[in-house]
Structure formats: structure tokens, C-alpha cells
Amino acid sequence: xxxxxxxxxxxxxxxxxxxxxxxxxxxxxxxxxSYLMYENGGGTFLIPYILAIVIxxxxxxxxxxGVGFKFKSSLPKVFYNIKxxxxxxxxxIVFLIFIVLIYYTCIMSWDLIYIVLSLFKGWGTNPxxxxxxxxxxxxxxxxxxxxxxxxxxxxxxxxxxxxxLFSRKEINKGILTISKISLILSFVLLIGMLLFALQLPGSxxxxxxxFNPNWSVLLDLNVWLAAFGQLIFSYGLGYAIASTxxxxxxxxxxxxxxxxIIVLVSLVFEVLVSVLLFAIMGYMALGRNIPIxxxxxxxxSLIFVVFPNVFNIMDPWVYMVAPAFFLLILVGSLxxxxxxxxxxxxxxxxxxxxxxxxxxxxxxxxxxxxxFIFATGMGEYLLRITDSFITQFAIILGVLLEIIVLGWVYDxxxxxxxxxxxxxxxxxxxxxxxxxxxxxxxxxxxxxxxVYNLILVGDRQSLLVQSxxxxxxxxxPLALTVIPY
Numbered sequence: 001x002x003x004x005x006x007x008x009x010x011x012x013x014x015x016x017x018x019x020x021x022x023x024x025x026x027x028x029x030x031x032x033x034s035y036l037m038y039e040n041g042g043g044t045f046l047i048p049y050i051l052a053i054v055i056x057x058x059x060x061x062x063x064x065x066g067v068g069f070k071f072k073s074s075l076p077k078v079f080y081n082i083k084x085x086x087x088x089x090x091x092x093i094v095f096l097i098f099i100v101l102i103y104y105t106c107i108m109s110w111d112l113i114y115i116v117l118s119l120f121k122g123w124g125t126n127p128x129x130x131x132x133x134x135x136x137x138x139x140x141x142x143x144x145x146x147x148x149x150x151x152x153x154x155x156x157x158x159x160x161x162x163x164x165l166f167s168r169k170e171i172n173k174g175i176l177t178i179s180k181i182s183l184i185l186s187f188v189l190l191i192g193m194l195l196f197a198l199q200l201p202g203s204x205x206x207x208x209x210x211f212n213p214n215w216s217v218l219l220d221l222n223v224w225l226a227a228f229g230q231l232i233f234s235y236g237l238g239y240a241i242a243s244t245x246x247x248x249x250x251x252x253x254x255x256x257x258x259x260x261i262i263v264l265v266s267l268v269f270e271v272l273v274s275v276l277l278f279a280i281m282g283y284m285a286l287g288r289n290i291p292i293x294x295x296x297x298x299x300x301s302l303i304f305v306v307f308p309n310v311f312n313i314m315d316p317w318v319y320m321v322a323p324a325f326f327l328l329i330l331v332g333s334l335x336x337x338x339x340x341x342x343x344x345x346x347x348x349x350x351x352x353x354x355x356x357x358x359x360x361x362x363x364x365x366x367x368x369x370x371x372f373i374f375a376t377g378m379g380e381y382l383l384r385i386t387d388s389f390i391t392q393f394a395i396i397l398g399v400l401l402e403i404i405v406l407g408w409v410y411d412x413x414x415x416x417x418x419x420x421x422x423x424x425x426x427x428x429x430x431x432x433x434x435x436x437x438x439x440x441x442x443x444x445x446x447x448x449x450x451v452y453n454l455i456l457v458g459d460r461q462s463l464l465v466q467s468x469x470x471x472x473x474x475x476x477p478l479a480l481t482v483i484p485y
Contacts, residue, residue, distance in 0.1 A: 006469055008171050008248045008346075008356075014174045018248055022179030022335030023241050024266045025186060027233055034274035035298040038210055039218030040226050046271075048218070048227040053267070055443065056228055058259055059434045060237045060399065062427070064257040064407060067413040069404020074347035075240045080485065082410045089405060090240070091477035093398040094343040094392055097239050101340035102367050103383045105163075106374035108337065109155030110135070110304060111329045116324035118311070127308035131300075137377040140461065144377030152375040160368040162334070167341055167360045171248060175338045182335040189328040190272055196321065197279035207275055209292045229446050233391060235266060240343035240400030247346075255424035277302070300380075331344065342368070351485060366374035382465065389466045392450030394473060400443040402441040407435040 010016045037045045071078045079090040113135065117123055123130040132138045137149055166174040197203055217223045234237060246255065278292075285292040297306050311322040341363060348359040374383045378417065405410060412432055420426045 002179055005032075007449075010176070010248050011172045013249065013253050015172060016245060016253065017261060017474045018183060019171075019175055019179045019335070019339070020242070020245055020262050021265050022174070022183045023245070023339030024234070024262065024335030024336075025183070025237055025269045027236055029440055032230060032298065033234060033270040034210065034277045035296060036226055036230050036303065037274055038278070038296055040220075040223045041214040042209070043211035044213040044215055044217055044226065045223065048224045049230070050267075052224075052227040052231050053263055055434065056439060057231045057235045057237065057263055059431055059439065060244055060403065061235060061259045061263065062256050062419055062431075063403065063415065063435060064237075064240075064242035065246040065259060066419045067406060068243035069249055069253060069255060070415065070418045074247070074350045075184040075243050076347045077350050077478070077485070078243070079405060082405065084192060085446065086405050086409065088477050088481040089398075089401045091347070091480045092237060092394075092473060093402065094240050094347050095395045095476050095480070096398060096473060097241075097340055098344045098363070098367070099386065100239075100390060100395075101337060103374050104333070104337060104340065105154065105159045105367070105371050105377065107300070108159050108330065108333050108381060109152050109375070110300075111326050111333070112152050112155040112158065114308075115305065115323055115326045115330065118326055119319065121308075121312060121318065123324075123412075124306045125312065127307045127312070128301075130308075132380075136380045138380040140381045142378060142381075144381070145373070147376050147377040148372065149377065149379070150440065152379070153372060155370060155376055156371050159337070160371070163337055163341060163367075164360060164364040167338055167345065167364075168357045170356075175335070175342065178338055179335040182331050183210050185481065186269075186328060189324055190269070191277065193321065193324055193328065194272060194276045194279070196317070197276055197283070200279065200283040201287030202284075203279035203287065204280040205281065206278040206280070207291055209282065210274055210278040225446055227451075228442055229396075232395060232399060235263065235271065236339070238395055238402055239340070241339045244343045244346050245339070252422050252425045255419050256425045266288060280307070280310055285312065287313050298310045335412050351480065351483060385462050385465050386449040386469060387470050388454060392454050393447070396443060396447040396450055400440060400447060401448050403435055403439055403443070407432075412436065436443065 010019070037043075037049075057395045067075075067078055071081065073081070074090075075094055076087050076090040080087040105469050114123075124134075135149070135151070137144070137147060165278060166178050168174065236242065246253070249255075281292055281295045284290075285295060295306055296302075307325060308322075311325075314321060341360065345356065345359045345363055348354060348363065349356055352359075354362075373379065406415065416432060455463070458466065
């Protein structure tokens with residue numbers, strides 16, 4: 001490739017759709033949605049969740065599509081063109097998404113290890129002890145930073161090598177190719193495993209537990225806030241992925257129509273994954289004669305502790321189902337990591353005049369180096385703190401600032417006319433009101449509660465770590481802002 005500058009344009013709107021769906025399905029559909037649905041009223045949770053999609057996900061998604069499509073630039077360049085003082089906000093957004101990528105690759109490294117372990121049930125008879133102690137060597141002691149967990153480090157090298165291999169290419173040969181493979185494999189594995197899981201004894205009990213409605217939660221404000229909060233991560237709102245990918249579109253894209261397709265496909269994926277997880281947990285609950293409530297867990301424990309426990313009682317099918325399960329997580333994540341590096345690599349290319357290859361190469365080297373922090377004995381502890389800081393504070397603040405700039409500083413009617421240009425579905429004045437008034441209020445409430453929760457549950461050491469992270473999120477965007485275009 002050398003130093004040849006590559007033009008970035010999707011071959012078609014279909015390619016854009018595939019890349020966006022591929023980016024979104026790996027973000028939190030497997031990790032969080034099923035847990036939130038179960039804990040917040042079961043099937044009833046779908047009511048506030050779908051309403052939140054209409055009120056928040058679609059409006060913000062089409063806003064980001066419109067901005068990228070109109071300006072054909074990276075988010076920092078867009079904000080610079082709107083008003084140079086706001087460029088730092090965009091650098092804050094694309095940088096924090098790069099940090100998400102750094103620890104996301106560590107989780108993928110864990111999963112890569114578990115694909116190998118699943119071939120011989122290498123997690124043993126006590127998956128909890130294996131995951132926390134044997135594999136991660138997890139500790140909150142700063143001394144843990146001096147110990148590198150070699151298997152995780154090797155996994156990180158593999159993951160970052162894949163990111164470089166495909167991100168450096170022209171988007172249709174790199175991102176789009178991987179997104180197609182990832183999307184097809186994800187749905188094939190998901191449907192195949194789902195058909196198998198539905199035949200397991202106890203599966204219906206698990207599914208009924210997932211969808212069992214609790215209508216009283218509709219009067220609980222926390223359930224509604226949970227639905228709105230989850231959408232930010234489920235659909236990558238404020239991640240700059242939507243604005244970056246839409247900037248590669250041709251002139252005839254139907255942006256609003258595409259947004260609805262992306263959201264609906266992603267919602268179906270989330271629900272199907274949830275059915276799969278609870279069908280398998282229902283099988284274990286029946287086999288061990290324990291309540292399914294005792295199995296439900298959020299995040300890492302669900303994937304790397306609960307399910308290895310399930311697989312331990314699934315002979316002889318374990319050697320087929322377990323590898324397929326962890327492979328589903330891996331392939332669902334591949335297109336996501338390519339999407340997470342794209343906003344910053346695109347912005348760096350524009351800022352410094354670098355080729356795509358050079359920008360990606362530099363970011364991969366920096367990302368690999370920093371990700372080794374999460375491969376140490378203190379890695380899981382730091383990963384959880386970093387994830388909490390970003391999901392409860394930084395990204396919500398980023399989305400809030402983004403819609404304030406685009407809704408109040410820039411002429412949002414101009415964006416509305418761009419969005420309505422080719423789409424069958426049209427935006428009326430209610431979209432403008434939602435962006436300018438309704439969403440800032442909702443996001444401010446979610447952000448305040450997130451900050452309160454960080455302070456409330458944090459000890460002195462975790463608050464110190466968060467302070468360091470916050471300082472980095474100020475220094476790096478500021479440094480990138482003062483460098484002229």
C-alpha cells in the first residue's frame with residue numbers, strides 16, 4: 001500500500017448497512033441486554049426499551065448520520081467547521097471510544113483463550129476460581145501491574161494484528177469484508193445454537209423466566225432510565241461510528257430508512273441472544289435443581305463463569321456447543337473493534353495528513369501497548385473501573401455535549417433537510433424538539449445518576465484511578481485540539 005492515500009467510499013448503501021449492523025451487534029447485545037431485561041420486568045421491559053428506541057436511539061442515530069453525510073469529514077473536523085472552540089469535544093468523544101477499544105480487545109483475548117479451553121473443558125470443575133485466580137491472577141493491589149498474564153498478552157497481539165490487517169485496507173476490502181463475514185457467522189451460529197438450546201430440558205422454563213412480565217415496573221422511573229441508558233451502548237450512540245461511517249456514503253443514501261433497519265435488526269439480535277442465554281440457563285437450573293435467579297449475572301461473570309458451569313454438565317454436546325458459543329462472541333466482536341478504531345484513525349488522518357495505513361499503524365501500536373495494562377494481574381480491576389467511568393460518566397457526557405452543539409449551535413434544520421432529502425420516512429418538527437429539549441433533559445438525569453453512583457460505590461483507590469483517567473481525557477483531547485489543521 002505504501003503511502004498511497006485511499007479514498008473512503010462505500011460501494012453501496014447496503015455495504016453501509018452491513019457495516020453499521022456489524023458494528024452494533026457486538027457492543028453489548030451479549031453482555032448486558034438479557035440481564036437488564038430479566039432484572040427490569042422481563043418482557044415488560046421491552047415496552048420502555050422500544051419507546052426509548054423511538055425517543056432517543058433513532059433521533060440521535062439519524063442526527064449523527066446527517067452530520068457525517070453532510071460534512072464528509074471526521075467528527076473533530078465537523079466540530080471545528082461549526083465552531084473551532086468545540087473541536088475539543090469531538091476529540092474527547094473519538095478518544096474515549098479508542099479507550100473502549102483498548103479494553104474491549106482484552107475481553108476478546110479472554111474469549112479467544114476460552115475458545116481453546118472449550119475444546120477440553122480447560123476451566124475445570126470450578127470455573128469461578130479458574131477465571132478470577134488461575135487465568136486473570138486478579139488483584140486490586142498495584143503490585144499486580146508488574147505481572148503480565150502471558151496467554152492474555154498473546155491473545156492481545158493476535159487481536160491487534162487482525163485489527164491492523166483489516167483496518168489499514170480500503171473500507172470495502174477491510175471493514176465491509178469482515179462485517180459481512182462477522183454478520184453471517186453471528187446469525188448462523190446464533191440460530192444453530194438457538195435451535196439446539198430449545199431442545200434442552202428446562203429451556204422453556206428459562207425462556208419463561210426471561211419474558212415473565214411484571215407490569216408494575218412501568219411505574220418505576222429507574223426501569224425507564226435503565227432502558228434509555230442501555231440504548232447508548234447497545235446502539236453506539238455518541239461513539240462517532242455513525243457519523244464516520246455515514247461520511248463514506250454516496251449522495252443518494254436514505255439515511256432515516258437505514259437507521260430504522262439498523263435498529264430493528266439489532267433489536268432482533270439482542271432478543272434472540274437473550275432467548276439463547278436463558279434457554280441454556282434453564283437447562284442448568286433444572287439439572288442442578290437450583291432457581292434460575294441464582295444463575296443470572298451481568299457482564300463477564302455470565303460469559304466466563306456461569307456458562308462454563310453450564311457446559312460442565314452438558315456432555316457429550318459440550319465439545320460442540322461451548323466452542324460455538326465462544327466463537328459467536330468472537331465473530332460478533334470483530335466488526336465492532338474495526339468500527340471502534342475508525343473514528344480516531346479517520347480523525348488522525350485528517351488532522352496530520354497521514355495515510356490510512358500510517359494512522360492505523362500508529363494507533364494499533366499505541367493501543368497494543370496500553371492494552372497490556374489490562375493483561376496484568378491488576379488488569380481486571382482496572383478494566384472494571386475504566387468501563388464504569390466511561391459508561392456511567394464519559395460517554396453520556398459526550399452524547400449530551402454532542403447534541404447540544406449540533407442542536408443549538410449549528411442549524412439543526414439544515415441537518416433535517418439533508419436527512420429528509422432521499423428518505424421515504426421524513427422527520428418533522430418533533431425531531432427537532434426531541435434533540436433540542438427532550439434528550440438533553442433525559443441525558444442530564446442519566447449522567448447525574450451515573451456520577452452519583454461512581455462516587456457512592458467507589459473506594460479511595462478506585463476514585464484515584466478514575467481521577468487519573470479523567471485527567472487523561474482532558475489532556476489528550478486538548479493536545480490534539482491545539483495542533484492546527
